[in-house]
Amino acid sequence: MSPKNLNASNKTHKFLLNQLKDKQTSKIYKKFEENLKLNEDFIVAVSGGPDSLALCFLSKIYSIKKQLKVKYLHVDHKLRNNSTKEAKFVKLLLKKLSTNLEILNWVGKKPKSNTQSIARDKRYALMINKAKKLKINNILLAHHKDDLMENFFIRILRGSGLNGMVSFDQRTNLQNINLIRPLLKFSKKNLEHITKKVFKNYVEDPSNKNEEFKRVKIRNFIKNLELEGLDNDKFSLTIKNLKFANESIKYFVEKNLKDNSTILKINKSVILNKNFFLQPEEVVFRSLTEVLQAVGKKYYPVRGKKIDNLIYRIKNDNSFMSTLGNCVIKKVKNSVLVSKER
Known part of the structure; x- marks a missing residue:
């Protein structure tokens, strides 16, 4: 390693260690490390939102401690006029971790309906294709505990069976690539705490407030249920029991x-x-x-x-x-x- 790169590496390590002096951040990282248990090189999918930026921070520390190679990928769907500008902004944010973000572009005709679902499938296709070229078998995704709950209700609305309702697992396999969700035991508030402290900024996706999308309607529905006493622990217990039945x-x-x-x-x-x-x-x-x-x-x-x-x-x-x-x-x-x- 050249003196210049070594110096940059030392600065990054010092920056990361300083962040872990915060008790809540340190507690989250320890739990993250226990959950991940990965000893192979991996890719991190980065949207630029608070969840994925928190994953970038946690995975960066993990890769250093475990001496693993990690690649960070962002998909520019080009569905919004400023999407390319946002992608460059996210790339700039990750430079704080001395990390290079590679931007994958969705080229081609864009859908006029079912946009979020098609964009998700295209995002997975682009990242999996890249993973195969890099000969890396693991992609980390930033889905968290709140996403697990949203997914459950969305599947109910679709008329999914038992397997569909509980299929949002920590590890799944698609085209022989492992999709890993190490944040499923963390709430969005936990992740926002890390992102605000480390990066100070993040990308706000306007579609997250657009009630034309089913996921946003479900998100607001869950907030109303929480006001009526929806309990995260009881919900987790329900999922656990359903998974036992599904395994049978x-x-x-x-x-x-x-x-x-x-x-x-x-x-x-x-x-x-x-x-x-x-x-x-x-x-x-x-x-x-x-x-x-x-x-x-x-x-x-x-x-x-x-x-x-x-x-x-x-x-x-x-x-x-x-x-x-x-x-x-x-x-x-x-x-x-x-x-x-x-």
């Missing part, structure tokens, strides 16, 4: 896949026997969803209503052939063959 179902899904399906190595097709469809309804639904996703090599599962219709046909028709989720599904007598569509 997952056990029987795995058992069904193991006992009642056969993988043909020649063309990687799967044969499902009669007993596969004699299990409880939820077990059959999830099992078939996993088979279609694996065989069809789709990143996202097929929509639930289409799975329901397929199961109905399998149970009621003697023979048929259909396509779904990049798969060809063929029933002959009591067996179902699922193969990749060519």
Whole structure:
């Protein structure tokens, strides 16, 4: 390391250590370190809001202590006129940690509806693509305890099943990249404390106050519920209990896949026997969803209503052939063959 870089590194270390003299900040970092438990290089997704900037600070200390490489990425969606200006501002903020922020640009036609959902998917796609180029398997996301609650109610409004309502886990996998949410045990207030103390400033997304977006409506709905006595601890206990039930179902899904399906190595097709469809309804639904996703090599599962219709046909028709989720599904007598569509 050159003397210039060494000097900059020493200044950064001193700055970070000074921040940890604050008791609340130090307490948050210790809890963060215990939750993360990561010994591989990682990427941090940075929006520029108070949550992601707090994650930048915490992850920077973590990377130094664990001697890990870390890359910071920001996606400029170009959905607002000043988005590029904001991206440059965030890049400037991170220089306080002697950290270089790489800006990924969303190039192409922008959606006129369902904007937030499409932008989220595009953001993940850009970051995952970058992660693969860098050969880094872990991306840290700044979702926190408040987001967990919002996600729960949004899934209820969508008519999600049990798995959907509790799927906001600390670690998930998308396209063989680990998406890690180390802040789920922290409230937004905890994170704002760190960002205000360390960075003094952050980007305020105007869409967070726009009630045209469902997430904002849900956020305001939760605030009203809090006035009526919504308890964070009781909500966490409810999620915990639902996850226990969900894990039980997952056990029987795995058992069904193991006992009642056969993988043909020649063309990687799967044969499902009669007993596969004699299990409880939820077990059959999830099992078939996993088979279609694996065989069809789709990143996202097929929509639930289409799975329901397929199961109905399998149970009621003697023979048929259909396509779904990049798969060809063929029933002959009591067996179902699922193969990749060519």
